[in-house]
Amino acid sequence: MVHRKAGALALVAALMLSTSAIAQDKRVVTWNADYDPIPLAAAEALIADFEAANPEIDIQLTNFDHEAYKNAIRNFLTADPPDLANWYAANRMRPFVEAGLFADISDLWASEGLTDALASSLPSMTIDGKQWGIPYTYYQWGIYYNRDAYAAAGVELPGEGGVTWEQFLANCEKFKAAEIDCVTTGSSALWPVAGIFDYLSLRTNGYQFHSDLAAGKISWTSPEARAVFAEFAKLQPFVTENHAAIDWQDAAAIFVQDKAAHYVMGNFAVGVFKEGGMTNDNLGFMVFPEITPGIARAEEAPTDTVHLTSGAQNPEDAKTFLAYMASAEAQSKWNAAVGQLPTNKNATVDPADPFLSAGFQALSTATGGIAQFWDRDADAEYAKAGMEGFQQFLVQPDQLEAILERLEQTRLRLYPQ
Amino acid sequence: MAPGLFMFTVYVLWPIVQSITLSFYDWNGLYNQDGEFTGTFVGMGNYAELIRDPAFETSLWNNFYWLALYLLALPAGLLIAIFLNQTVTGIRLYKSLFFFPFVISQVVVGLIFAWFYAPNFGLFYLLTEWVTGDGTAILADPDLVTFGIIAAGLWPQIAYVMILYLTGLNNVAPDQIEAARLDGAKGWRMLWYVVLPQLRPATFIAVIVTVIGALRSFDLVSIMTTGGPFGSSRVLSYYMFEMALGEFGFRMGYGAAIAVVLFAIMMIFISGFIWKMWRDEKER
Structure with a gap:
């Protein structure tokens, strides 16, 4: 199920809804995101697919305004950490990694073979030799x-x-x-x-x-x-x-x-x-x-990412969902809906979109590297x-x-x- | 007294103490997972950096321009107030129309002026293009941008000062005017020697609100230019926001140090005002 938070009023509604969520006997994974309408709809579709395959897990997405999120994340990571949080790769995630607020998920990268499937994003997700999140989209x-x-x-x-x-x-x-x-x-x-x-x-x-x-x-x-x-x-x-x-x-x-x-x-x-x-x-x-x-x-090709937080209440199920976000199938679907490029090299791109095809071509043949x-x-x-x-x-x-x-x-x- | 003192301590004194303390630290605004403060003590380091920071110097200069030019609102407001202080049909409507800019939110004023100055389609741009053959985009020009924003700020400020003077003019004693007229005073001399002295309370308030308005100018800079181009239109309050809370900032200690400097500058004026008020009260 999905919660949207649009303001203080909606917060009250969200509190009431979450009590009803507890009533359902499911393991809850909370996810804070900053999506515009189109990416949000795509994320909701992904959640629906995931919950259909994993009926015992309930992903609760709380959506923030894009700009407000940049400040909100600094508060909620310490005050009230969700299990998953959206952010960006490379130096942008460094302050949170260094403050110990994002969790190391190198084990997930190893067990799911992501170092190979997400090879193009590996350098930008690595700090101190460890991986700190899942890249799921980029654009040329x-x-x-x-x-x-x-x-x-x-x-x-x-x-x-x-x-x-x-x-x-x-x-x-x-x-x-x-x-x-x-x-x-x-x-x-x-x-x-x-x-x-x-x-x-x-x-x-x-x-x-x-x-x-x-x-x-x-x-x-x-x-x-x-x-x-x-x-x-x-x-x-x-x-x-x-x-x-x-x-x-x-x-x-x-x-x-x-x-x-x-x-x-x-x-x-x-x-x-x-x-x-x-x-x-x-x-x-x-x-x-x-x-x-x-x-x-x-x-x-700036990369958008999802991170497991250090304060996560349900890290096991959150990792299951991260593995799903890293999969070629989920990335193909989300990026097709949003019109961006999947980071998983086995994912597919809509051949009818000349800009995506050109971008995919340009990035996959960029031997110099991806900045x-x-x-x-x-x-x-x-x-x-x-x-x-x-x-x-x-x-x-x-x-x-x-x-x-x-x-x-x-x-x-x-x-x- | 006690509840007032409590409020004052919690909402005014304590934040001031906290800001000053924070200005001695280097801190990115994050607590770690256990809720511990992650900053490090750097002593006067932030202040030492401020002195050498060219962006701080620019902000300081811009604040000075704001302060100096904002005071133009006083003569302009007085002029309009005197002009409107007459009894003709519909004067109330004219007065409220002149007051209108002050009613609009600063953010809206900023947007209106940003469009007014906008390159290619803004009225001001087209006007300069028509006059000089080459349009001037005020907000893209590092040398003009601050003055463009100040002009936008003056628009509502003049209206504010005008309303202060209009109420002041209502209280000008008619018998004194009459007496001065019998003595042959008119025009400038009437204004300078008879009307203005009676407007002193209004002038005092107008100076206070204008000086404070100039020093805390933030909304217009934020809306019209976000401090640009390349930081040319920054003022201290905006620079503080950028450093402490902006997307590329989160240097809480440095932001706090800027806030302390701004506070010190404001204190000069505020103590002056308080001293004058205290003196006036004692004279009574």
Whole structure:
């Protein structure tokens, strides 16, 4: 059964409902989640399937508002821990792991053969050699392009393998001449610029550099870091003006209205583009162009996870459910409903969806590695300082030296050498 | 007295003591599984970091701009109050219309102004585009953004000050005005020497609410820019929120240190006000 919590009033209702749940003679597993309506419906479908197969277990999902959850989790993990809690991979889960609030489920990974089935997510779920949760979905990032804008500017469409970086920049000149923004973004929330920076960084120096930079191991004034900003400078004149004042959804409107040709975004944006009237006929997807030849291609794919809490009342049944969430069957179903990619390599993807197929293809052939995203790979405070730097560079490219110096100072403070 | 003192201790004094204590710790806001505090004592470390923090400096400067420019609400409010202080048909309607901005929630004011300034379709943007040929997106410009937000804040604040002065003007003694008129005073001299001195209580309250309103400015920054672009429009209260409770923050000790600094700045003004009130009461 599923409980939804929408506010204080619903809390009372939930309390009353949970007394009735005790009356049923079932073993209860509580799960706190932060789903939007579509993922929530998909999760409810998964729970229904699981409860049909395991009639003695009752999964009680309490759904939170997405933003409120980020604060709520910090309270409920200590005050009133559920058995399962949603969160994110990599550095995002580190504070909870280090405070001992998430439970080690390495045994589940070993017994269910997950180190193989979920191999692509193994590094991002591992801290201190142990696994701390189950990754059940991710989505690719890349360049979405507007075919109508290409036609309006008279630019040749990218081929199967995308375009080269030189060609991309040359196209940008043509878009600019046609008064179309070559690349649009809305950076008022900062993170969209991190997507652009991450790809420039991954394509210029590769995955290891991205990972080391996010971990504070690389100086911002090093020639490698400068090389990334040099490529960033080439792109800067072609990015939508005033992006700092608009949301990513506002920029999506610019893109949908054919006023912009490309949008470096995650696959979740496809829903917004389509709501704006785009179809598979005029919306295209390509991987970010290669910059330094010969570097193994790495991609960004932020992963969502479910964790067993240390305070869980019913860890055994909760683990049974986690094993189910890790299975190819459950992941295929949930991700098909939500339009994201399963992390289980044996799971299937709807072949009729060109963006999912392209994303699955791009990620499964990314030999360089899978990055989580700047703000998940880097420590929270460092991530924010970095994103402010990226945004400032896009607005004031002449301030490069000041930006690099400030970032370097932040790095030295957070990671004393 | 006792219940009041109890409330004051629990809801005012104790949180202040707790914030100051917390500012000496490095803590991410988490208790461990056994409910134990996980922070570490760092002494003055947070304050030492604040001094060298460029974002803190920006916030401090912005707070200063807020304070200085917010006081413009006083002359503007007085002007409108004097303008509205006349007896014509429907003056009550005009007065309530002028008061209207203060009735709207700050969040709504922020949204309205954010649209007003919005690039590509905002009225202000289109206006500057029409005048200069190149639109200015205030909220995307690091040098203008704070002033754009202050302008939004002034809109309701002027209405507030206006209503304070309107009630004050009701209490201006008509015989004194009459006497001054017989002595040949009018215009500026009438305002300066006869009306304003009688408005002193209203001015005092207006200064207090405006100064405090400027220092605790938070809603507009949060709604209009979330401190951006790249932190240019942060004020102390917002920076504190970002550091302590924001998505990339959860540095409770550092946030508490910012709160203590803001508290110290406010204390300067608050003690000034209290001292003046105490002095006035003694004079009676």
